[in-house]
Amino acid sequence: MQGTGRKRLTIRDVATVAGVSSGTVSRVLNGKNWVSPEARTAVEQAIRKTGYRVNPHARNLATSKSNTVAFLLNESQHVLFEDPNFAHLVRGTARALAALEVHSVLIMAGDAAEQARAFAYISAGHVDGVLLAFTSAGGTPLVERLVDAGVPLVSCGLPVGDFEGRLGSVAADDLLGATQVMEHLLERGHRRIATITGPADTPGGIARFEAYSRAVGDRFDERLVVGGDYSRAGGAHATHALLERTREFDAIFAANDAMAAGAIDALLEAGLRVPDDVAVAGFDDNDFATATDPQLTTVRQPFERISIEMVRLLMDIIGGEQPATLTLPTTLVVRGSA
Amino acid sequence: MQGTGRKRLTIRDVATVAGVSSGTVSRVLNGKNWVSPEARTAVEQAIRKTGYRVNPHARNLATSKSNTVAFLLNESQHVLFEDPNFAHLVRGTARALAALEVHSVLIMAGDAAEQARAFAYISAGHVDGVLLAFTSAGGTPLVERLVDAGVPLVSCGLPVGDFEGRLGSVAADDLLGATQVMEHLLERGHRRIATITGPADTPGGIARFEAYSRAVGDRFDERLVVGGDYSRAGGAHATHALLERTREFDAIFAANDAMAAGAIDALLEAGLRVPDDVAVAGFDDNDFATATDPQLTTVRQPFERISIEMVRLLMDIIGGEQPATLTLPTTLVVRGSA
DNA sequence: CTGAAAGCGCTTACAG
DNA sequence: CTGAAAGCGCTTACAG
Numbered sequence A, B: 001m002q003g004t005g006r007k008r009l010t011i012r013d014v015a016t017v018a019g020v021s022s023g024t025v026s027r028v029l030n031g032k033n034w035v036s037p038e039a040r041t042a043v044e045q046a047i048r049k050t051g052y053r054v055n056p057h058a059r060n061l062a063t064s065k066s067n068t069v070a071f072l073l074n075e076s077q078h079v080l081f082e083d084p085n086f087a088h089l090v091r092g093t094a095r096a097l098a099a100l101e102v103h104s105v106l107i108m109a110g111d112a113a114e115q116a117r118a119f120a121y122i123s124a125g126h127v128d129g130v131l132l133a134f135t136s137a138g139g140t141p142l143v144e145r146l147v148d149a150g151v152p153l154v155s156c157g158l159p160v161g162d163f164e165g166r167l168g169s170v171a172a173d174d175l176l177g178a179t180q181v182m183e184h185l186l187e188r189g190h191r192r193i194a195t196i197t198g199p200a201d202t203p204g205g206i207a208r209f210e211a212y213s214r215a216v217g218d219r220f221d222e223r224l225v226v227g228g229d230y231s232r233a234g235g236a237h238a239t240h241a242l243l244e245r246t247r248e249f250d251a252i253f254a255a256n257d258a259m260a261a262g263a264i265d266a267l268l269e270a271g272l273r274v275p276d277d278v279a280v281a282g283f284d285d286n287d288f289a290t291a292t293d294p295q296l297t298t299v300r301q302p303f304e305r306i307s308i309e310m311v312r313l314l315m316d317i318i319g320g321e322q323p324a325t326l327t328l329p330t331t332l333v334v335r336g337s338a
Numbered sequence C, D: 001c002t003g004a005a006a007g008c009g010c011t012t013a014c015a016g
Helices: A011-018 A022-029 A037-050 A056-063 A077-081 A084-099 A112-126 A137-148 A174-187 A203-219 A232-245 A257-269 A303-318 B011-018 B022-029 B037-050 B056-063 B077-081 B084-099 B112-126 B137-148 B174-187 B203-219 B232-245 B257-269 B303-318
Strands: A068-073 A103-108 A129-133 A153-156 A168-172 A193-197 A225-227 A251-254 A279-281 A298-300 A325-328 A331-333 B068-073 B103-108 B129-133 B153-156 B168-172 B193-197 B225-227 B251-254 B279-281 B298-300 B325-328 B331-333
Touching: A011 A022, A011 A037, A022 A037, A056 B056, A056 B112, A068 A084, A068 A112, A084 A103, A084 A129, A084 A303, A084 B103, A084 B112, A103 A112, A103 B084, A103 B103, A103 B112, A112 A137, A112 B056, A112 B084, A112 B103, A129 A303, A137 A153, A153 A303, A168 A174, A168 A303, A174 A193, A174 A203, A174 A251, A174 A279, A174 A298, A174 A331, A193 A203, A193 A232, A193 A257, A225 A232, A232 A251, A232 A257, A251 A257, A257 A279, A303 A325, B011 B022, B011 B037, B022 B037, B068 B084, B068 B112, B084 B103, B084 B129, B084 B303, B103 B112, B112 B137, B129 B303, B137 B153, B153 B303, B168 B174, B168 B303, B174 B193, B174 B203, B174 B251, B174 B279, B174 B298, B174 B331, B193 B203, B193 B232, B193 B257, B225 B232, B232 B251, B232 B257, B251 B257, B257 B279, B303 B325
Parallel strands: A068 A103, A068 A129, A129 A153, A153 A168, A168 A325, A193 A225, A193 A251, A251 A279, B068 B103, B068 B129, B129 B153, B153 B168, B168 B325, B193 B225, B193 B251, B251 B279
Antiparallel strands: A298 A331, B298 B331
């Protein structure tokens, strides 16, 4: 990669220029303290002068670490690219990793063939650990193999399956968040609150519905519960289904913002006013929340912090710590829709 | 990564089990022919038995290659994730690379900081070459640095800027494709054809407009030309603008499918029928083309083949060949919209 | 066809 | 604080 065919510069070249041994060069490269100020500056100058760059392969071999972390996309691209939460997470973790000077790469593993390749790549030692988002059932086999192989792993949200204590995870407090919206809806005087749930095979979907059930208590009416798939179209569809069953509800709590946006679409289409006729609340506080009219009352997931903590946890695990689980608080964001 | 803390298996362990020297193990690993059938099977069995995996860092150091290629995302994620062409390309090239047993990683380089990190990562030798899609002006500086550093590179479409002969590229024949649609429109009897152009800083945008101009010839009327940004919303917006200027047109050629879909949105909204009042044609033949009603008449870009050729070209360049430029033919796809 | 050995470019105890 | 040296796990001429 050195432009012209020139032989690659090595640590020895730098040592020669600086008038020290290669061991010393390595020490300044790695920020060790057992280096005299003079030696250090001599080496630093030599590096600048020669344009030396360390050879990662040699370093990786010597340390048996790669100094890079993978963000694993174990879903079909399609699904992920449409999800703004996912974009936040990829961006946030990349930034957090960069601050620690560790590299990050994205690895796709949508179908079985890709999963096999991803496993080979990761377990061969190309990366020191892996970050994971939204593990749905489809990605579980890969995660299982990775965990079994002893690869440090942290996911956003608990993955489906039995991984207790074998991988780290950080998630927003779904129960708290959903309770916050429900209490807000109740405070505003709503008594017939419908809900559009998330998929039943996702921890978030389950917890948010649980909070809903507790909040409505005795008034629980299963006609007011309709299933969704976290997509905007799904939210609209669910709302239509709801409207066909009954018009006797004055609020909808959608398990995420995309579905809440879809609910508003459907409500407006049906000639209903939001929030006057029906209030709508979501969950996430992502791009969808401000793309509707009225904008969404919702629960903010602290993605920035989630990203940072995911990275911190992963680095801990790579460093030999036991995998921990972290739950972060959410905050209610009140806008026009409820 | 070896599950428990066991010492990592090496080629020597395999050699011992197989009763040969480590050199021989290496030879079968690398598919050399100077290995007797007996030795080969003995080694293969030993590998299976021990579960040995080669250490990529050691191999990379010895060969000074990484056997991995990067797909560089030198745009904000946002833009790319919404573009179905991009998804095809990433998927297609990953598959083509996999067939050659070379790894692929995605690297994001949206802002300046990420670009700097991407450059460091790539030029350090982590990858042997890089694939690039849709180089717009924003990504140019990075591409320039990479090219200067002698990194093998191939882009889909010619990048903006002066890179002649210094990077490979493969693209569909925009001029041909756009001419195909225009001729189809003309054959159907349309005489007042409007166009929604792509951004003027993209080669595709320029070529498609060029073909439009040639096709309309003397009848060129600048009121029928309106600028777009390749997005669906942009296409709708452009169409509204067009309708405000004049209603005297019987067809629209949009420079891509997303804008064509937007054009249909706007036309229907204005109470016009497609294709009866106004015919609409696009370019790409991607997911948008079949998501409209009526479905789009458009030009198919052979993404599958583009992907394969991009990889082939890149491997050639990595192998020491000079960067080549490849232009692939397009085909007209006639559906209901025109 | 195969073994012994050098070499890839670092890091890191080990002496001093 | 620093140098000499071993070691990381492969690949690849070089002999044979």
